[in-house]
Amino acid sequence: MQTTTLLVIGGGPGGYVAAIRAAQLGVQTTLVEAGNVGGTCLNIGCIPSKALIHAAEEFHKLTQYAGGTPLGLSLQSPSVDIAGTVAWKDAIVGKLTGGVDALLKKNGVRLVKGWARIIDGKTVDVEQPGQAGGKPQRFICEHLLLATGSEPAELPFMPFGGPVVSSTQALSPSVLPQRIAVVGAGYIGLELGMAYRKLGVEVSVVEAQDRILPAYDAELVKPVQAALKKLGVPLYLSSRVQGMDESGRGLRVAAGQSGETVLPVDQVLVAVGRRPRTQGYGLESLLLDMNGPALRIDDQCRTSMRNAWAIGDVAGEPMLAHRAMAQGEMVAEIIAGKRRRFSPAAIPAVCFTDPEIAVAGLAPDDAKRQGMDVISASFPFAANGRAMTIESTDGFVRVVARRDNHLIVGWQAVGRGVSELSTAFSQSLEMGARLEDVAGTIHAHPSLGEAVQEAALRALGHALHI
Numbered sequence: 030m031q032t033t034t035l036l037v038i039g040g041g042p043g044g045y046v047a048a049i050r051a052a053q054l055g056v057q058t059t060l061v062e063a064g065n066v067g068g069t070c071l072n073i074g075c076i077p078s079k080a081l082i083h084a085a086e087e088f089h090k091l092t093q094y095a096g097g098t099p100l101g102l103s104l105q106s107p108s109v110d111i112a113g114t115v116a117w118k119d120a121i122v123g124k125l126t127g128g129v130d131a132l133l134k135k136n137g138v139r140l141v142k143g144w145a146r147i148i149d150g151k152t153v154d155v156e157q158p159g160q161a162g163g164k165p166q167r168f169i170c171e172h173l174l175l176a177t178g179s180e181p182a183e184l185p186f187m188p189f190g191g192p193v194v195s196s197t198q199a200l201s202p203s204v205l206p207q208r209i210a211v212v213g214a215g216y217i218g219l220e221l222g223m224a225y226r227k228l229g230v231e232v233s234v235v236e237a238q239d240r241i242l243p244a245y246d247a248e249l250v251k252p253v254q255a256a257l258k259k260l261g262v263p264l265y266l267s268s269r270v271q272g273m274d275e276s277g278r279g280l281r282v283a284a285g286q287s288g289e290t291v292l293p294v295d296q297v298l299v300a301v302g303r304r305p306r307t308q309g310y311g312l313e314s315l316l317l318d319m320n321g322p323a324l325r326i327d328d329q330c331r332t333s334m335r336n337a338w339a340i341g342d343v344a345g346e347p348m349l350a351h352r353a354m355a356q357g358e359m360v361a362e363i364i365a366g367k368r369r370r371f372s373p374a375a376i377p378a379v380c381f382t383d384p385e386i387a388v389a390g391l392a393p394d395d396a397k398r399q400g401m402d403v404i405s406a407s408f409p410f411a412a413n414g415r416a417m418t419i420e421s422t423d424g425f426v427r428v429v430a431r432r433d434n435h436l437i438v439g440w441q442a443v444g445r446g447v448s449e450l451s452t453a454f455s456q457s458l459e460m461g462a463r464l465e466d467v468a469g470t471i472h473a474h475p476s477l478g479e480a481v482q483e484a485a486l487r488a489l490g491h492a493l494h495i
Contacts, residue, residue, distance in 0.1 A: 030167045031166065031169070033169075033171075036173055037058065038147075039068065040176075041069060041353065042070050043341035044357065048138045052136040060138050067129050071129070080118040081118060082224045086383065088109055088228060089228075109205070115201050118200070147315060148167075152168070152170075155167075184212070192296050195299060208296075209222075219242065223260065233264075237267070240266060249443045265290070320345055341353030347376055387441070395439070401431060403432060408492065409495070415479070416480075424447065425444065428467070437458060464485045
């Protein structure tokens with residue numbers, strides 16, 4: 030039996046950051062993880078998906094050059110070695126997870142590889158591979174931190190297996206299918222669907238709602254929908270999947286009153302969302318209060334049990350790695366005796382489609398629903414010199430601010446590379462910036478970031494370049 034002040038279950042972004050920060054502050058810390066550290070994000074989510082998206086974009090560029098381009102570039106017969114692409118992606122993942130391992134060791138965190146089983150709020154058994162005698166190792170802790178993450182949601186009538194795959198399998202294909210149907214037009218489905226299409230796969234998208242990316246406002250989505258059309262990706266909106274046909278090579282789709290359509294497929298990627306991972310490790314023994322499928326927490330990430338904490342996806346939306354990291358750091362500092370609460374001005378979100386979407390804070394309609402009188406103004410990348418030089422003039426940057434005092438309450442952008450603008454968005458919101466602050470800040474030229482300044486200038490009524 031081992032004792033530890035803090036025991037963290039789950040080595041994803043939230044768990045490993047909490048463990049590192051706690052150890053830095055002198056808290057005796059043990060981290061239990063069954064797989065590689067880094068969790069979904071580093072191993073089968075954020076990082077590998079962005080690697081695959083980048084590889085697909087580079088190949089797509091080559092195919093466009095095959096017929097010659099206005100840039101004066103041409104080549105012939107590009108091809109994809111998907112095994113090589115996956116190996117490159119895996120090397121990036123290995124480097125990052127190895128780095129996390131080294132950071133845990135450097136900061137004095139005890140890393141235990143194995144499956145945790147909660148006995149009670151102070152006791153956890155860990156089954157380790159190859160354990161002598163087959164008996165689990167028991168840990169007694171003062172604080173228990175749940176950072177178990179989430180898992181892909183299945184369709185009950187189409188469980189994962191065979192031709193039906195989750196994002197996990199889609200990120201490590203041994204061969205590329207000829208035809209794939211993506212069920213779900215949220216960010217995961219469209220990020221991977223567009224990547225597969227750029228790799229030469231025939232892709233179709235099925236969505237139950239009447240538009241793609243329903244979490245984002247319609248103006249942000251328009252350039253993405255136009256890009257899907259240009260790529261030749263058919264959309265089946267307001268449609269419901271009925272299951273595979275008898276041959277197992279067709280996906281049955283019902284669209285309103287128009288009857289049933291069978292889409293020929295080699296694979297079906299089900300991307301209908303993720304659910305908190307609450308099963309398989311004895312969580313039910315704690316009888317914690319729930320918020321739907323997620324654990325209920327307060328603004329310090331405390332659960333309904335004293336000294337039992339929960340961070341990241343297991344605590345519900347937004348399921349974002351950077352939210353989990355921030356929560357993990359905070360919990361570690363509270364346990365170490367500091368006074369902290371989780372009250373960010375905004376949590377940015379990025380959709381890595383083509384073009385990308387980045388948002389932070391309130392959209393215009395969100396602000397109005399909260400009773401705010403706001404100004405909103407956009408600056409198009411079509412008027413941005415840097416966007417022209419990288420052949421990416423679709424999209425815009427939009428700012429939302431209170432009319433009375435010009436306090437900025439939200440930013441939105443769609444366009445190539447706008448994920449990198451999300452930092453500026455978050456900083457301005459966290460620092461309580463006003464339109465005049467951003468408009469009066471000198472931005473480098475030429476850069477996409479100039480559109481941020483120009484949007485603020487336009488909101489003030491004196492845009493310079495439009």
